[in-house]
Amino acid sequence: MAKIVxxxxxxxxxxxxxIIQRTxxxxxxxxxxxxxxxxxSTSFLSVGGFFGSIFKINAWLPHYQALRILFDDLSQLxxxxxxxxxxxxxxxxxxxxxxxxxxxxxxxxxxCYGLIFFHRMKGNTVTIEMRxxxxxWLLVGIVxxxxxxxxxxxxxxxxxxxxxxxxxxxxxxxxxxxxxFVAVFWALILHAVFGLVRFYRVDSYVLNAIQNFxxxxxSFTFTMMSALLTTVLAWFGFAGPLAFSTKVVxxxxxxxxxxxxxxxxxxxxxxxxxxxSLYHSFGTFGGTGVLxxxxxxxxxxxxxxxxxxxxxxxxxxxxxxANVPMMFGIPVLLNPLYxxxxxxxxxxxxxxxxxxxxxxxxxxxxxPVPSGTPGPLIPFIGTNGNVMALVIGAFIxxxxxxxxxxxxxxxxxxxxxxxREGGRTNETA
Amino acid sequence: xxxxxxxxxxxKSWLLLGxxxxxxxxxxxxxxxxxxxxxxxxxxxxxxxxSPVIMIPGxxxxxxxxxxLVQKINQSDGRKHSLLKLKVMNSGQINVxxxxxxxxxxxFIVVGFENNKDGYDNIKKEAKMFNTAFNQLTKKYNFNNFxxxxxxxxxxxxxxxxxxxxxxxxxxxxxxxxxxTPYNFEESSTSRKTQMLADFIKNKTKIxxxxxxxxxxxxxxxxxxxxxxxxxxxxGKYIYQGQAAxxxxxxxxxxxxxxxxxxDNPQIITIMEQYLxxxxxxxxxxxxxxxxxxxxxxxxxxxxx
Numbered sequence: 253m254a255k256i257v258x259x260x261x262x263x264x265x266x267x268x269x270x271i272i273q274r275t276x277x278x279x280x281x282x283x284x285x286x287x288x289x290x291x292x293s294t295s296f297l298s299v300g301g302f303f304g305s306i307f308k309i310n311a312w313l314p315h316y317q318a319l320r321i322l323f324d325d326l327s328q329l330x331x332x333x334x335x336x337x338x339x340x341x342x343x344x345x346x347x348x349x350x351x352x353x354x355x356x357x358x359x360x361x362x363x364c365y366g367l368i369f370f371h372r373m374k375g376n377t378v379t380i381e382m383r384x385x386x387x388x389w390l391l392v393g394i395v396x397x398x399x400x401x402x403x404x405x406x407x408x409x410x411x412x413x414x415x416x417x418x419x420x421x422x423x424x425x426x427x428x429x430x431x432x433f434v435a436v437f438w439a440l441i442l443h444a445v446f447g448l449v450r451f452y453r454v455d456s457y458v459l460n461a462i463q464n465f466x467x468x469x470x471s472f473t474f475t476m477m478s479a480l481l482t483t484v485l486a487w488f489g490f491a492g493p494l495a496f497s498t499k500v501v502x503x504x505x506x507x508x509x510x511x512x513x514x515x516x517x518x519x520x521x522x523x524x525x526x527x528x529s530l531y532h533s534f535g536t537f538g539g540t541g542v543l544x545x546x547x548x549x550x551x552x553x554x555x556x557x558x559x560x561x562x563x564x565x566x567x568x569x570x571x572x573x574a575n576v577p578m579m580f581g582i583p584v585l586l587n588p589l590y591x592x593x594x595x596x597x598x599x600x601x602x603x604x605x606x607x608x609x610x611x612x613x614x615x616x617x618x619x620p621v622p623s624g625t626p627g628p629l630i631p632f633i634g635t636n637g638n639v640m641a642l643v644i645g646a647f648i649x650x651x652x653x654x655x656x657x658x659x660x661x662x663x664x665x666x667x668x669x670x671x672r673e674g675g676r677t678n679e680t681a
Numbered sequence: 682x683x684x685x686x687x688x689x690x691x692x693k694s695w696l697l698l699g700x701x702x703x704x705x706x707x708x709x710x711x712x713x714x715x716x717x718x719x720x721x722x723x724x725x726x727x728x729x730x731x732s733p734v735i736m737i738p739g740x741x742x743x744x745x746x747x748x749x750l751v752q753k754i755n756q757s758d759g760r761k762h763s764l765l766k767l768k769v770m771n772s773g774q775i776n777v778x779x780x781x782x783x784x785x786x787x788x789f790i791v792v793g794f795e796n797n798k799d800g801y802d803n804i805k806k807e808a809k810m811f812n813t814a815f816n817q818l819t820k821k822y823n824f825n826n827f828x829x830x831x832x833x834x835x836x837x838x839x840x841x842x843x844x845x846x847x848x849x850x851x852x853x854x855x856x857x858x859x860x861x862t863p864y865n866f867e868e869s870s871t872s873r874k875t876q877m878l879a880d881f882i883k884n885k886t887k888i889x890x891x892x893x894x895x896x897x898x899x900x901x902x903x904x905x906x907x908x909x910x911x912x913x914x915x916x917g918k919y920i921y922q923g924q925a926a927x928x929x930x931x932x933x934x935x936x937x938x939x940x941x942x943x944x945d946n947p948q949i950i951t952i953m954e955q956y957l958x959x960x961x962x963x964x965x966x967x968x969x970x971x972x973x974x975x976x977x978x979x980x981x982x983x984x985x986x
Contacts, residue, residue, distance in 0.1 A: 306708075306715045513720070513727035548701065552694035553687070571704075619720050628705050629712050636720045637713040646702060653698075657684050 261669040275341040276583035283580040286330030293323040295624025302625040335393035339365035342394040346401020352408040356428035361400035364439035407431040465493040475527040483595040486540040508618040518618035533617040534605040535598030537627030539575025545652030572624040614640040731824040739833025744793030769810040801877040808841035826853040836862025844884040858895040864917040869910035899938035908940035
């Protein structure tokens with residue numbers, strides 16, 4: 253135990269890791285606002301969402317669609333632009349770490365990141381693909397920001413402490429010209445390279461390869477493997493194979509539903525252990541990584557006031573399976589402390605659920621579930637209201653809370669160890 | 682273990698878990714009601730054996746246009762299809778006459794419009810109104826598949842409906858038969874495409890790839906049925922050929938091949954019985970699954986041409 257704490261403490265003191273952590277935490281408020289808007293839009297204000305369908309939102313709330321678009325726009329401009337902001341912050345912290353002009357570095361990084369992925373697509377209309385700017389690509393944004401910060405370290409002027417004065421600001425601008433040119437030069441090269449990648453559709457091949465990974469008949473082992481790949485990728489921020497639905501998955505879902513509808517129950521459906529039904533019904537309570545359990549465990553057991561506050565704010569979205577606030581606020585994203593439970597607890601849940609299905613304690617999930625349904629209710633609705641499914645869902649979430657507890661303790665021990673070291677490497681803020 | 686003890690000794694943990702599970706249990710009740718009614722509705726649709734024939738008359742014709750035709754079909758195949766007629770008023774109100782006999786798996790449903798004028802603008806309006814009527818029908822009768830029959834402009838309304846409105850993964854349009862439908866209006870040359878044909882061709886990918894299409898044309902002389910040029914009917918190939926599962930053109934000639942007389946033509950009735958309606962022997966066996974790759978039970982149509 254002491255050895256693990258020591259290792260993790262050293263890892264956490266690493267400058268790049270510190271920059272990641274600070275970037276994530278400073279983005280937390282925006283992640284939070286964006287996620288609240290997203291939850292309101294998908295779960296409450298859309299006809300296919302949980303509250304939307306169960307309380308028939310379209311029947312009594314006038315202009316619910318206009319409201320939904322409003323919240324959609326808000327989440328697009330917060331969650332959807334988070335990586336640009338991430339590049340800014342990462343560069344700012346890196347430059348500050350090396351006592352360089354942090355504002356200039358931040359702005360340069362934001363522009364460079366935007367530039368790398370900014371391609372006008374030819375076709376019917378001019379469109380710019382926004383997906384490279386949303387929070388899934390944050391890791392790439394942080395790396396770009398870090399590199400821009402390093403460019404400023406090499407070519408930039410040292411930061412001046414005097415009060416801002418017109419001449420000094422200009423001086424500062426000219427001083428930053430060289431690193432800006434260097435950074436933009438590299439960004440343009442990457443822009444061209446990535447443009448070629450897109451021109452030859454390499455990016456869609458890669459995306460298809462990830463999607464096609466799950467495009468095969470399901471078996472228990474295969475289900476677990478694709479779930480693991482999904483959670484590991486999610487730890488890095490990227491969307492994994494189970495985030496997409498593929499042809500085989502769709503066929504299996506239809507086969508299951510069709511069988512259940514003609515036989516009146518889902519007990520003997522042809523694909524009881526399909527990846528999509530197991531993973532989405534039991535592995536994503538509170539979003540990827542069963543973060544609803546972490547939220548509850550944090551609120552109850554954490555000794556750290558900040559972590560508790562972050563968790564209290566994250567509780568509402570986590571109930572509706574939106575985990576971004578926890579990913580940023582704790583942070584869980586790219587955090588080795590939570591790698592193990594984040595990637596393995598979903599698999600644990602799926603295994604427990606499979607066991608109960610195999611023992612015929614509850615039927616497998618086959619019926620449609622509205623999006624944004626609170627975690628433990630997903631198996632309940634997906635089995636057309638089987639009470640055992642509800643009980644098992646609740647049982648699993650309690651298990652998850654208990655399993656997260658030791659990791660919270662571990663994180664706190666690492667924090668204390670770092671405090672004791674006096675935060676020697678900690679002068680980046 | 683010490684962890685667990687402190688966790689369970691903490692009053693706050695009990696309170697929080699209590700509130701959380703309280704909310705879950707409260708929400709479980711409406712969730713239960715929702716999933717029960719949702720699944721029931723889906724099951725009714727999925728297990729429904731009804732496969733109606735939905736018909737749209739041409740311009741200037743009313744919902745009574747097919748009365749004789751349906752009567753003749755009933756006389757000839759002895760299956761007593763019921764006839765339900767809807768008239769969509771300009772106000773959006775829908776007037777219903779006739780009814781579907783309980784247990785009738787293949788009723789005829791005619792949808793007519795108060796505003797039944799000719800022209801592309803009106804086709805678009807009718808397609809929108811038809812969509813409203815169609816949604817009402819699917820809610821009430823819960824069928825999971827249907828056949829479509831359009832005379833003259835009625836075929837245009839179905840085409841517009843398929844391309845711009847029909848998007849339902851629970852309901853399949855199995856077969857579409859159009860009779861004397863002017864896909865290029867009065868143009869006799871396909872090199873001059875009307876706006877409507879151009880739009881239909883542009884949006885053709887929306888047409889279901891499992892749909893079986895028959896386009897019937899009449900020839901009174903060598904180039905038209907008296908009203909619609911045969912080339913305008915044939916222009917349907919630019920929309921359906923290669924997109925639908927199959928597209929078959931049938932030309933009828935002779936005395937009763939005039940545009941409006943075709944609905945009384947015994948040959949047309951035979952073709953409808955053969956290609957559009959369910960084959961007699963198989964009517965008891967049309968419990969199709971939702972993901973059926975081969976939507977047609979009809980052995981006579983050439984799916985892989």
